[in-house]
Amino acid sequence: xxxxxxxxxxxxxxxxxxxxxxxxxxxxxxxxxxxxxxxxxxxxxxxxxxxxxxxxxxxxxxxxxxxxxxxxxxxxxxxxxxxxxxxxxxxxxxxxxxxxxxxxxxxxxxxxxxxxxxxxxxxxxxxxxxxxxxxxxxxxxxxxxxxxxxxxxxxxxxxxxxxxxxxxxxxxxxxxxxxxxxxxxxxxxxxxxxxxxxxxxxxxxxxxxxxxxxxxxxxxxxxxxxxxxxxxxxxxxxxxxxxxxxxxxxxxxxxxxxxxxxxxxxxxxxxxxxxxxxxxxxxxxxxxxxxxxxxxxxxxxxxxxxxxxxxxxxxxxxxxxxxxxxxxxxxxxxxxxxxxxxxxxxxxxxxxxxxxxxxxxxxxxxxxxxxxxxxxxxxxxxxxxxxxxxxxxxxxxxxxxxxxxxxxxxxxxxxxxxxxxxxxxxxxxxxxxxxxxxxxxxxxxxxxxxxxxxxxxxxxxxxxxxxxxxxxxxxxxxxxxxxxxxxxxxxxxxxxxxxxxxxx
Amino acid sequence: xxxxxxxxxxxxxxxxxxxxxxxxxxxxxxxxxxxxxxxxxxxxxxxxxxxxxxxxxxxxxxxxxxxxxxxxxxxxxxxxxxxxxxxxxxxxxxxxxxxxxxxxxxxxxxxxxxxxxxxxxxxxxxxxxxxxxxxxxxxxxxxxxxxxxxxxxxxxxxxxxxxxxxxxxxxxxxxxxxxxxxxxxxxxxxxxxxxxxxxxxxxxxxxxxxxxxxxxxxxxxxxxxxxxxxxxxxxxxxxxxxxxxxxxxxxxxxxxxxxxxxxxxxxxxxxxxxxxxxxxxxxxxxxxxxxxxxxxxxxxxxxxxxxxxxxxxxxxxxxxxxxxxxxxxxxxxxxxxxxxxxxxxxxxxx
Numbered sequence: 120x121x122x123x124x125x126x127x128x129x130x131x132x133x134x135x136x137x138x139x140x141x142x143x144x145x146x147x148x149x150x151x152x153x154x155x156x157x158x159x160x161x162x163x164x165x166x167x168x169x170x171x172x173x174x175x176x177x178x179x180x181x182x183x184x185x186x187x188x189x190x191x192x193x194x195x196x197x198x199x200x201x202x203x204x205x206x207x208x209x210x211x212x213x214x215x216x217x218x219x220x221x222x223x224x225x226x227x228x229x230x231x232x233x234x235x236x237x238x239x240x241x242x243x244x245x246x247x248x249x250x251x252x253x254x255x256x257x258x259x260x261x262x263x264x265x266x267x268x269x270x271x272x273x274x275x276x277x278x279x280x281x282x283x284x285x286x287x288x289x290x291x292x293x294x295x296x297x298x299x300x301x302x303x304x305x306x307x308x309x310x311x312x313x314x315x316x317x318x319x320x321x322x323x324x325x326x327x328x329x330x331x332x333x334x335x336x337x338x339x340x341x342x343x344x345x346x347x348x349x350x351x352x353x354x355x356x357x358x359x360x361x362x363x364x365x366x367x368x369x370x371x372x373x374x375x376x377x378x379x380x381x382x383x384x385x386x387x388x389x390x391x392x393x394x395x396x397x398x399x400x401x402x403x404x405x406x407x408x409x410x411x412x413x414x415x416x417x418x419x420x421x422x423x424x425x426x427x428x429x430x431x432x433x434x435x436x437x438x439x440x441x442x443x444x445x446x447x448x449x450x451x452x453x454x455x456x457x458x459x460x461x462x463x464x465x466x467x468x469x470x471x472x473x474x475x476x477x478x479x480x481x482x483x484x485x486x487x488x489x490x491x492x493x494x495x496x497x498x499x500x501x502x503x504x505x506x507x508x509x510x511x512x513x514x515x516x517x518x519x520x521x522x523x524x525x526x527x528x529x530x531x532x533x534x535x536x537x538x539x540x541x542x543x544x545x546x547x548x549x550x551x552x553x554x555x556x557x558x559x560x561x562x563x564x565x566x567x568x569x570x571x572x573x574x575x576x577x578x579x580x581x582x583x584x585x586x587x588x589x590x591x592x593x594x595x596x597x598x599x600x601x602x603x604x605x606x607x608x609x610x611x612x613x614x615x616x617x618x619x620x621x622x623x
Numbered sequence: 624x625x626x627x628x629x630x631x632x633x634x635x636x637x638x639x640x641x642x643x644x645x646x647x648x649x650x651x652x653x654x655x656x657x658x659x660x661x662x663x664x665x666x667x668x669x670x671x672x673x674x675x676x677x678x679x680x681x682x683x684x685x686x687x688x689x690x691x692x693x694x695x696x697x698x699x700x701x702x703x704x705x706x707x708x709x710x711x712x713x714x715x716x717x718x719x720x721x722x723x724x725x726x727x728x729x730x731x732x733x734x735x736x737x738x739x740x741x742x743x744x745x746x747x748x749x750x751x752x753x754x755x756x757x758x759x760x761x762x763x764x765x766x767x768x769x770x771x772x773x774x775x776x777x778x779x780x781x782x783x784x785x786x787x788x789x790x791x792x793x794x795x796x797x798x799x800x801x802x803x804x805x806x807x808x809x810x811x812x813x814x815x816x817x818x819x820x821x822x823x824x825x826x827x828x829x830x831x832x833x834x835x836x837x838x839x840x841x842x843x844x845x846x847x848x849x850x851x852x853x854x855x856x857x858x859x860x861x862x863x864x865x866x867x868x869x870x871x872x873x874x875x876x877x878x879x880x881x882x883x884x885x886x887x888x889x890x891x892x893x894x895x896x897x898x899x900x901x902x903x904x905x906x907x908x909x910x911x912x913x914x915x916x917x918x919x920x921x922x923x924x925x926x927x928x929x930x931x932x933x934x935x936x937x938x939x940x941x942x943x944x945x946x947x948x949x950x951x952x953x954x955x956x957x958x959x960x961x962x963x964x965x966x967x968x969x970x971x972x973x
Contacts (some may be wrong), residue, residue, distance in 0.1 A: 309665040371776060426833055450835040464833055467826045468892055474819055481816045482823075489816040 124187060127203075127283050132181035134167050142267075143168040143338045144181070149314040154305060156325045156346070157229045157318045158358055159335035160551035164209065165318055168335065169285055172316075173205045185283075186394035196225075200280030205406065206272045206289055206562065214261030214268075219243035221260050222275045246278045247271075250304055264413065266293050273301065277308065284308060285316045288549050289592050290324055294411045294577070295616070302328055320551060321578075322351055334358055341488050355552060361594045372600045379404060385423055388432035392418030395432070396597045398590060400540060400571035405562060407586025407603065408575040415595035416575045417459055420544045423573070425449035436539075436562050449484055453539030457546060459575070461522065465529045468518025472508065473499040475517040475528050480535045502531035507557060509616035523554025530558070534565075540575040541565060547581065559585050579611050591615055627851035630888045634903040637886070637936045641910045646704050649917060652769060661790040667798075673909035674787075674797035675700070675856035679751065680883040681808055682849030684901045687884050689842045690825045690893030691745060691752035693849045697762025699737050700857030700873030704766040706730040708776045708860050708867035713784060723782040723941070731854045737763070741841035756846075760877070777866040787863035797859050804852065809898050821845065825893030883908055888935060903969015907936065 125148035134142040142164045148154050148414045157165050170176035172183065174192025182189050185509045187203055192198040195205070199489065219240045219535060220227075223386045228238040228564050243256035252270055269289060274610045276284060286305075290298050305315055305328055319325055326346060334341040341357050352575045379401040388396040393415040400406055410416045421427035422436065425443035435453055443449045446456065458464035467475055476499040481490055490498070496513060503511050505528040508520070517528055526546055533541065542564070547555045562585060566572050582589055590600045599614060606614075645652040645665075654665035679696045686693045695797055707723075714722045744755035789796040812818035823831045823951035824838045832838050853873070861867050880950060885891060886907055887900025915925045938944050 347740060442747055446833045447835040447837065457834060458830075458833060463827075464829050469826050469832055470819070474823075478819070478823055478831075478836070479834040482820060482831075482834055484816075485839075486815050486817045486820060489814065 123150055124183075125149060126186060128184045129168070129172065130182050130184070132168070132171055132183070134171055134176055134178050136181050137210070142340050143339070145335065145340045147172075147333055147340070148343075149316060150331075151282075151312045153330045154307055154309055154315045154317050156326050156332045157316060157327040157335065158325065158354065158359055159341075160330055160553050163333060163335040163358070163551075164338040166287070169205065169287055169316070169318070172198070172283075173203055173285060173484060195492050197277060202280055203285065204276035204279055204283070204286040205287065206276045212260055212268060212272055212275070215261070216260060217257050218247075218254055218260050218263075219256035219273055221244055221271055222278055224275070226279070229237070242273075242278075250274050250277075251300060263311065265588050266297050269293060270297065270301070273304070277304075281308070281313055283314045283316070285318075287318045288320065289317070290319055291323060294413070294570070298324065320524050320549060320555075322354070325537060326351070338339050358552065382437060383423070384435045386433050386435075388422050388426050388434065389430045390422040391430070392595055393422055396594045397424075398423075398573075398597060398600070400573060402571055403566050403569045404588070405572040405574055405581035405586050406568045406600075407589040408592060409579055409582045409589050409611055410592030413617060414592040415614075416592055417544055418544045418595070419592065420456060420573065420575060421596075424458055424542050426458075447482070450479065450536060450538075452573050453537075454542070455479075455533040455536055455538040455540070456534055456542045457544060459545035459548065460527055461529065461548075466517050466525045469516055471514045472503065472520070472528055473513040475500055476531045476535060480534045483536060498535060499531075502535060506531055506561065521551075521554075523550035523557075524553065526550055526558065529560070530565075538570065540571045540573070544574075544575045545577065547576060547578075562614070569602045579615065580608050582607060583611055630897065631900055631903065634887055634900055634907065634940060637939070638907050638910065641801075641907060642912065645910070645914055646860050652917075657793070660793060662793050665917075667795065669903065669906070669909045669913055670703030670798040671787075671795035672797075672913075673905050674801045675859050675873070676879055676883065676908065677801045677878060677905045678804055678852040679849075679855040679873070679881040680853035680861075680901050680905050683806060683877075683880040684884050684887070684889055684896050685808070685821065685900060686752070686847045686849045687881075687889055688821050688825045688893060688896035689845045690828070690880065691845065692740060692756065692855075692891070693843065693846060694753065694756040695737070695741060695759035695763055695879045696849060696853040696856075697873030698760050698767070698877045699734050699850055699853035700860055700876065701764050701767035701867075701869045702810060702866040703730040703734045703854035704738065704861030704872050705770040705776065705869055706733050707783075708861055709770050709776055711778050711780055711828055712776050717778050717780040718782065719784045723780060726783075727786075727858055728797075730858055731851055734850045734857070735847055735852020736850075738847040741850065742846035744831070745846060746839045746842040751921060766867050767867070767872070771867050771869055772887075775866050775868045779865065784865060787859050791903070800855065804855075805898065811928070817841070822894050822896065825896075841899060843870070877909055882933065957971070 127147065127149045129147040132142055132145045132147070133140055142611065146166065147168060157168060159165050166174060169314055174195045177193070184190065185203075190201060192201065200272070213224070216224070219242070222243045223239055227234040228242055229235060230238065240256045244593045247256065250270065250273070251608060252274070253272070254263070254267060260271060261270070273286070273289065282399050289301060293301060297503050307319070308315060317325070317329055332346050332354065333343045334354070336358060360488055381399045382402045383400040385396060385398045385460070388398070396419055398406070398419075402587055406421065408416050418427065422429055425446045425448050429443070434443055436454070441452055443452065443454065449456070454576050462468070467478065470478070473495060477490060477495045480498070484490065503513065508524050508527045508531070517525060520528065530546070538563060546558055559581070562574060574582065576585070583606060586603050588600055589603050589606065589611065590597050591611070592598070593615070633832045647867055655662055655666060679700070683693055683696065707726040710729060711722055711727035716722055741756050744750045744758070745752050745841045747959050759927060785938060787797050792800050820831075820836050821841055823834070823836055824841050828838050856876075857872055881891075883904035884901050886904035887897055887902070889896040889900055911929060920928050
């Protein structure tokens with residue numbers, strides 16, 4: 120492959136935002152028929168590089184060549200016409216339109232100048248069938264799960280004559296089967312000679328699917344490597360730029376006393392998507408929640424924190440029945456929830472970091488007991504320092520922070536409430552290795568200080584490592600709760616994936 | 624920070640240009656005279672006449688900040704005026720201050736109830752604001768006509784006339800009302816957490832709910848504020864013409880109020896809002912109105928003139944226009960769907 124000419128080549132690329140360079144003299148190339156991964160922490164310049172390639176951002180310096188010809192893409196549309204399609208991390212589709220309309224948006228088949236709904240549906244059905252997806256093209260996109268929407272976004276990207284496909288964190292909302300499905304599609308496209316840029320925080324996936332890796336750090340190129348020649352530990356080392364042992368997750372002392380006082384106990388909790396769930400959260404205990412997408416992980420979290428309506432069941436806090444009918448009520452009882460959907464249900468993008476951090480505390484105190492501005496600043500500053508939020512600028516709109524830092528801002532918002540129970544739904548999804556380990560360690564420390572934590576993650580390895588116990592969810596039911604010390608990733612995987620009829 | 628990046632720069636510039644044009648066209652525009660301890664002049668007239676629109680637009684600002692809109696303000700003005708004047712008309716002593724005071728208080732309470740009704744539809748029943756307030760927009764004038772019995776109620780009452788045309792020390796009383804309301808809203812927004820919580824609800828209702836913000840109460844409250852302020856505007860309007868005209872009171876004022884809010888730089892998408900911006904927006908509209916009168920534009924054509932100026936101001940304010948002017952001939956079309964990360968880091972201003 121090295122002898123071949125690169126299909127796409129970026130040379131000496133520099134992109135500046137004001138004074139700081141988000142991308143500094145980076146060179147990058149992709150060969151036809153290869154899967155290439157772009158690795159780096161958040162803020163390393165991955166997104167900027169992708170945007171430079173796809174025409175969403177203009178290069179301040181450097182050149183981009185496609186098939187040997189120098190090109191410039193003033194808009195993403197121009198890049199798409201040249202055969203470069205992109206699926207962004209956050210789905211950018213129109214939930215109120217049909218699946219078919221989303222796939223063919225801007226390229227609707229026309230009959231006598233009028234959009235032909237029938238031909239559009241047929242075309243969309245064909246594209247979906249190529250992907251092995253059985254979705255009604257006439258259905259409204261918003262009625263489907265995030266995973267299906269993600270696959271529709273991919274269908275849209277490959278429905279054009281694609282030569283370069285950019286997938287930015289395509290797997291963060293997919294479950295194991297769907298990831299397998301996606302990889303099958305990637306391999307097929309690869310065989311057709313498409314160059315695929317695959318960006319993911321999951322190292323396993325990178326090693327499974329990618330031929331070559333380019334590593335970025337602080338906007339600079341670290342190097343380009345063949346995946347099979349690069350040890351994982353070396354890859355992580357190159358991404359972080361310092362010794363990995365600094366980042367080693369701290370080993371928690373397992374909670375040894377089995378009868379640690381129970382802080383929150385749920386019995387027969389039933390809500391939409393979750394049935395008759397029993398769960399105890401002990402003081403100073405982390406309970407991991409493992410389950411496939413759609414197994415009721417999020418529904419359980421929302422039912423326990425007042426975010427969703429409870430159809431039946433009882434929740435006791437320190438033995439007393441608690442009526443958690445709103446997040447506000449739950450907060451007043453010390454139960455806080457961080458949604459898996461950081462952008463839609465977490466961060467307030469246009470408010471500053473300071474306002475985001477102090478929001479929940481201010482709401483809890485009420486409108487008229489305003490926290491003094493000096494105190495707000497002090498409080499936010501202390502959390503920014505404690506959690507290592509970067510950049511440490513309190514007045515910056517929170518939406519401009521990287522995913523990992525937004526997650527830390529959300530955690531700071533909740534921790535400022537001095538909660539007793541912390542329910543974290545996928546707090547490490549789509550964030551870089553450094554921030555991930557930071558958050559895992561933080562959760563451990565909080566538990567050591569007496570907090571009860573419910574920790575949800577799609578990554579079983581993480582659930583097992585962080586949790587003292589793990590509750591396994593299948594089809595909206597808690598099928599088992601086991602000590603994490605008694606399980607391996609494989610045995611947990613077997614429990615999570617086991618079809619119900621084969622139980623026992 | 625460069626000054627033209629400030630969100631109030633363009634609205635202020637537009638106002639200054641308008642005033643300058645007037646001053647050049649008729650130097651007496653800027654002249655303010657003191658007669659019997661009361662100030663007179665074209666500028667004073669603008670401040671006085673802007674009071675009803677000012678009050679309505681301020682309420683509208685709060686509602687828009689919550690991602691809502693209140694189309695019923697004109698109708699609420701009509702109801703409020705009808706209630707107040709019917710009470711004064713029916714009382715034995717229309718000239719007594721006490722009578723007028725009672726009438727004003729009752730009219731404001733009725734307006735509060737109407738605002739609460741809007742708030743109930745939007746926050747408790749989850750009806751889209753434009754639909755929810757459309758109900759009252761259409762029904763309100765009917766209610767007002769019902770109250771006045773289908774007639775234009777006219778009264779002769781000195782205390783009532785004082786509200787719109789009287790002077791408190793050297794300044795018109797109506798202008799003082801505006802100032803008091805602007806100050807009160809500014810203080811409530813700054814000295815309590817209401818401002819930031821309102822913005823949070825407007826930016827992302829679900830995230831705010833999960834953070835424990837009482838979104839329902841905040842949205843409900845916004846419509847109540849809008850209702851009361853519209854009611855107050857209705858009383859000033861009625862006082863000015865000394866009559867309750869259910870059809871003419873506050874006619875189309877909802878659209879001018881929305882325009883004032885937008886001219887002031889508050890986005891219709893909700894979230895970040897600016898009281899100062901709205902004040903400037905109202906003054907632009909009122910100055911424009913007076914300019915049209917002065918230039919002697921025939922009344923039939925004045926909306927066209929008005930439209931041209933508004934279009935010019937709105938286009939000048941659009942960030943896209945300014946970007947496009949800068950990169951004239953560059954990109955064929957503005958970049959679609961730029962995410963928050965793409966935006967230049969200048970919005971932190973406020």
